[in-house]
Amino acid sequence: MTPFVADVLIPLGKIAAVILYPMVMVVVMIWLERRVVALMQGRLGPNRVGFQGVLQPVADAVKLFFKEDIIPRQADKLLFNISPVLVMFSSLLAFCFVPLGEPVRIGTTTLTLWIADSPVGLLIVLGLSSISVFGVIFGGWASNSKYPLMGALRSVIQVLSYEIPTGLAVLTVVFLARSMDLVEIVRRQEASGVWYGFLMPVSFVVFWISAVAETNRAPFDLPEAESELVAGYHTEYSGMKFAYFYMAEYAHMVLVSSLVVILFFGGWLPPFQGVKALAFLHAVPGFIWYLVKIMFFLYLYVWIRATLPRYRFDSLIRLVWKWLIPLALANFLVVALVRFLR
Amino acid sequence: MAFREIDLNMGPQHPSTHGVLRLKLAVDNEVVLRVEPVLGYLHRGMEKLWESLTYTQIVPLTDRLDYLASLSNNLAYCLAVEKLAGIEVPRRARYIRVVLAELQRLASHLAWTGFMANDIGAMSVLLYGFEAREDILDIFEEYCGARLTVHGIRIGGAVHDLDGPLVSRIRAVLERIPKRLADIRSLLDENRIWKERTVGIGRITAGEAIDYGLTGPPLRACGVAWDMRKDIPYSSYDDFDFDVPLGTNGDVYDRYLVRLEEICQSIRIVGQALDGLPEGEFKAKVPRVLKIAPGEAFHTIEAPKGVLGFTVRSNGTDKPERVKMKSPSFINLQSLEHLCQGNLFSDVIGILGSLDIVLGEIDK
Numbered sequence: 185m186t187p188f189v190a191d192v193l194i195p196l197g198k199i200a201a202v203i204l205y206p207m208v209m210v211v212v213m214i215w216l217e218r219r220v221v222a223l224m225q226g227r228l229g230p231n232r233v234g235f236q237g238v239l240q241p242v243a244d245a246v247k248l249f250f251k252e253d254i255i256p257r258q259a260d261k262l263l264f265n266i267s268p269v270l271v272m273f274s275s276l277l278a279f280c281f282v283p284l285g286e287p288v289r290i291g292t293t294t295l296t297l298w299i300a301d302s303p304v305g306l307l308i309v310l311g312l313s314s315i316s317v318f319g320v321i322f323g324g325w326a327s328n329s330k331y332p333l334m335g336a337l338r339s340v341i342q343v344l345s346y347e348i349p350t351g352l353a354v355l356t357v358v359f360l361a362r363s364m365d366l367v368e369i370v371r372r373q374e375a376s377g378v379w380y381g382f383l384m385p386v387s388f389v390v391f392w393i394s395a396v397a398e399t400n401r402a403p404f405d406l407p408e409a410e411s412e413l414v415a416g417y418h419t420e421y422s423g424m425k426f427a428y429f430y431m432a433e434y435a436h437m438v439l440v441s442s443l444v445v446i447l448f449f450g451g452w453l454p455p456f457q458g459v460k461a462l463a464f465l466h467a468v469p470g471f472i473w474y475l476v477k478i479m480f481f482l483y484l485y486v487w488i489r490a491t492l493p494r495y496r497f498d499s500l501i502r503l504v505w506k507w508l509i510p511l512a513l514a515n516f517l518v519v520a521l522v523r524f525l526r
Numbered sequence: 527m528a529f530r531e532i533d534l535n536m537g538p539q540h541p542s543t544h545g546v547l548r549l550k551l552a553v554d555n556e557v558v559l560r561v562e563p564v565l566g567y568l569h570r571g572m573e574k575l576w577e578s579l580t581y582t583q584i585v586p587l588t589d590r591l592d593y594l595a596s597l598s599n600n601l602a603y604c605l606a607v608e609k610l611a612g613i614e615v616p617r618r619a620r621y622i623r624v625v626l627a628e629l630q631r632l633a634s635h636l637a638w639t640g641f642m643a644n645d646i647g648a649m650s651v652l653l654y655g656f657e658a659r660e661d662i663l664d665i666f667e668e669y670c671g672a673r674l675t676v677h678g679i680r681i682g683g684a685v686h687d688l689d690g691p692l693v694s695r696i697r698a699v700l701e702r703i704p705k706r707l708a709d710i711r712s713l714l715d716e717n718r719i720w721k722e723r724t725v726g727i728g729r730i731t732a733g734e735a736i737d738y739g740l741t742g743p744p745l746r747a748c749g750v751a752w753d754m755r756k757d758i759p760y761s762s763y764d765d766f767d768f769d770v771p772l773g774t775n776g777d778v779y780d781r782y783l784v785r786l787e788e789i790c791q792s793i794r795i796v797g798q799a800l801d802g803l804p805e806g807e808f809k810a811k812v813p814r815v816l817k818i819a820p821g822e823a824f825h826t827i828e829a830p831k832g833v834l835g836f837t838v839r840s841n842g843t844d845k846p847e848r849v850k851m852k853s854p855s856f857i858n859l860q861s862l863e864h865l866c867q868g869n870l871f872s873d874v875i876g877i878l879g880s881l882d883i884v885l886g887e888i889d890k
Contacts, residue, residue, distance in 0.1 A: 205548045221649075224650060225649075225653035226653055236629075274772060310661055330532060330534050330535075331534075337555075338743045394563060402647060403719055406872075412872050414540060414541060440832065489649070490649065491648075492648065492717070493646045493648035493717065493720050494646060494719070495722075496718055496723055496872045496873070497556055497870060499719075499722045502778070
């Protein structure tokens, strides 16, 4: 391979992929959500643009692109303009650290399916996903309007509270894998033969509930509760800036689903590793397994949204401080003890 | 950051004010201190307009009051005019009216279930409720061609007779509703989030409810058995056997249960009315130009939203001198501030939804 290919083309391709991959997933997710929710509710959903309406999100984005960009007169212009970018940027940047699979061999070269493999990848991803809350706070504050402000305040309290159980659940995984490297965590699960989700179901449940809350999705969608706060923190946004918030929310969901799959469900590993009779499952490329698992969790998001009513603010906080955090702490202690005794 | 008390303007452009209602809220962070409903955004001057129309021309305008229960408005107005003019309505016409009014109650309550669930965030139930309501609107469409502003009840009777095919269609629709109701109830009744959002929220005692003049399901949810169909029967309601469902706590959850139970009772009433549909005329002989000697009459019915009354004063011409409407939504809305006191902002939406208001009826 020429140095040109190795040093220029491949990195450029990867950069393109890391932007395209989340965006394609976002488009698929928006379409999936609208169609699946529609089917669950006895409706049809968008089915006109493209095959079965798959291009509807694209059409919506094009429409939003041509919409007037309104900045309220009393808004803090700098923060108002920065916050959608901040939200989008942090979600997309995190994808640089999320591996898509084991390195692939093409001829003599090995192609890694990640941009950066950091020994503390997990921390970076969690950190970046927390940065997006600043976009929400700034956006709500800078709008200088009451509904966005209330949405932003709700978001701060919600995300701050739910970070704690998330951290505790993630720590148990780090304990078992003895690594914060996302690739290493998957390899450890391959070596041990059991996915951590089955080994530590409590950690998984705690992480998943907190993840739904951190992505501001139903039943924890209080910061943007439609029937209460109109549209919450992005009430004053229009056009492409609104689209940024909207897409970032979905990108965040894809990110969180990827994390769940990597931390608890073996990433790109095929299911039933130990079973000899099902060895043919290895023939399917790991990336496909990875996508299938992510899709399952994205579907779960949609399913929950179509089923449950919205929490009220006080019961949301009660849930995390009185149930999730004690549960996560107890789980953490048990895992630590087992790890120590072994 | 210290959070001072702020004034929050909710509506008239807001997803959950059920129309163009405006609420001036004073909130301390999320806790509601004061609620002041501001009305008039849908005022069309209906009552004044009616003074320049003949008695029969007014009927289609009553459709536009509570547009989720247009037949109930027709019925209340027609009964008041008939009382004033001394028109005897044939028995078959009275039964047809009961069928139509109860179907309308079903449609209104099903739509309410959907709205209410959507306000609390259970989005799917909105569609389930509306799907069931759709069947009933289809019946109206087959009956007289209209779905929302039906104008199906006329002075002296109904607009059409109920024929055999329509009767069997109504029966088929009524058989489908309990299944759909069961779907909705399985999603909400024992749902922890739903109960947290509704049980004990917006409580009012029976005494306070009577003082505020609450009527309809919000009153019965407090355990007060007051239903015009039972207590001051009109339109042959005393021929039918049905129960008046009651709540105990007077909270949002009980209002929800009372309305769902009323749906079941309405199905019973419609079934009995179809079984016992008497032979005869579906409309009394009413002169084309109805002139009523000077006098005044007041008549109330149990509309889906509460007790709906019309006062009609005549002056000997073919037009009324004054028509006054006593609308249940308007009166029930008065209790909103009392119900919301000290609750969280999210609950205001649930409480407002549980009162089942329609702005067409409030602003007139």
